[in-house]
Amino acid sequence: EVQLLDSGGGLVQPGGSLRLSCAASGFAFSTYAMSWVRQAPGEGLEWVSAISDSGGTTYYADSVKGRFTISRDNSKNTLYLQMNSLRAEDTAVYYCAKDGRYTGSYVDYWGQGTLVTVSS
Amino acid sequence: IVLTQSPGTLSLSPGERGTLSCRASQSVGANNLAWYQQKPGQAPRLLIYGASSRATGIPDRFSGSGSGTDFTLTISRLEPEDFAVYYCQQYGSSSLTFGGGTKVEIK
Numbered sequence: 498e499v500q501l502l503d504s505g506g507g508l509v510q511p512g513g514s515l516r517l518s519c520a521a522s523g524f525a526f527s528t529y530a531m532s533w534v535r536q537a538p539g540e541g542l543e544w545v546s547a548i549s550d551s552g553g554t555t556y557y558a559d560s561v562k563g564r565f566t567i568s569r570d571n572s573k574n575t576l577y578l579q580m581n582s583l584r585a586e587d588t589a590v591y592y593c594a595k596d597g598r599y600t601g602s603y604v605d606y607w608g609q610g611t612l613v614t615v616s617s
Numbered sequence: 618i619v620l621t622q623s624p625g626t627l628s629l630s631p632g633e634r635g636t637l638s639c640r641a642s643q644s645v646g647a648n649n650l651a652w653y654q655q656k657p658g659q660a661p662r663l664l665i666y667g668a669s670s671r672a673t674g675i676p677d678r679f680s681g682s683g684s685g686t687d688f689t690l691t692i693s694r695l696e697p698e699d700f701a702v703y704y705c706q707q708y709g710s711s712s713l714t715f716g717g718g719t720k721v722e723i724k
Contacts (some may be wrong), residue, residue: 532713540659542653542704544713556711592660602708603651606671607660 499523499606501593506611513583513615519576519593519608527551527571530600534591535580536610545591546578548600556601561587583615618643619709620716628724635692637719644685646709650691652681655699655718665690665704676719695721 505517532547546567547556555567563597566579576593593608619642629635639650655662663672665681667686678693680707692699700723705716 541717542655542706542720544706544715547713558712597663597666601713602649603663603666603706603712604653604661605663605666607662610660 499595501595501606501608503591503593503608503611506591506613508614508616509583510617511584511615514579514581515613516544517578517580517591517593517611517613519594521574521576523593524595526574530596530602531567531569531576532565532594532596532601532604533576533593534592534604534607535587535613536592537586537589540589545587547596548576549600554600579612581597582615583613587613588615589613618645618712619622620705620707620714622703622705622716622719626722626723629697630693631697632664633724635694635695635699635721637690637703637721639683639691640718641651641686641688641707641719644709645688645707648684649670649707649709650681650683651687651706651708652679653704653706654699654701657703661688663706689694694722698704 500522502520533545548567564582568577590610592610593605594604597603597605644686652665655661671680
């Protein structure tokens with residue numbers, strides 16, 4: 498059974514940093530691309546970032562480019578999202594997501610989400 | 618690519634047919650369009666990919682169709698568990714986008 502366990506969310510001040518983690522199990526992690534998708538309170542879904550199976554290729558939404566960094570450790574079956582220079586508009590539930598086919602494709606499995614709140 | 622979903626809210630009774638629309642601002646490459654269902658407090662669930670392929674375990678009352686810029690999700694006979702919010706997503710470009718969602722509510 499595919500499982501994605503998101504963690505690392507919390508309350509952070511504007512301009513601060515946070516690192517999200519996603520522990521994956523139940524599938525061959527190193528052979529699948531992964532993504533992060535977020536959802537602001539009461540709003541729709543927004544794709545944030547994607548990374549290839551090897552970690553060699555990454556993509557970012559314009560809204561987070563230059564501030565967020567996606568990475569992975571295939572030896573630990575773990576996906577990360579380093580978030581710097583956080584803004585109030587980054588407040589959202591962040592979902593770890595397994596890409597169905599290739600980097601930046603549809604998502605076939607989702608984590609339970611971790612809430613990030615940016616506020617002073 | 619901007620995705621516009623309509624209607625914003627669809628009020629239907631169990632057993633009725635639901636038709637949800639997703640229109641793209643430009644052609645979606647290779648019909649790379651997916652549909653997801655999300656219930657309150659839960660993560661989304663993949664229903665349809667490639668515009669018309671059902672994901673694993675999805676009942677056949679859910680079907681997807683369309684190409685280019687116009688796509689449709691049809692729920693043939695609404696079951697009580699189908700009342701939720703539905704999102705379309707395009708993955709035909711390197712910058713993925715989601716539609717704003719259609720809420721299917723009980724009439």
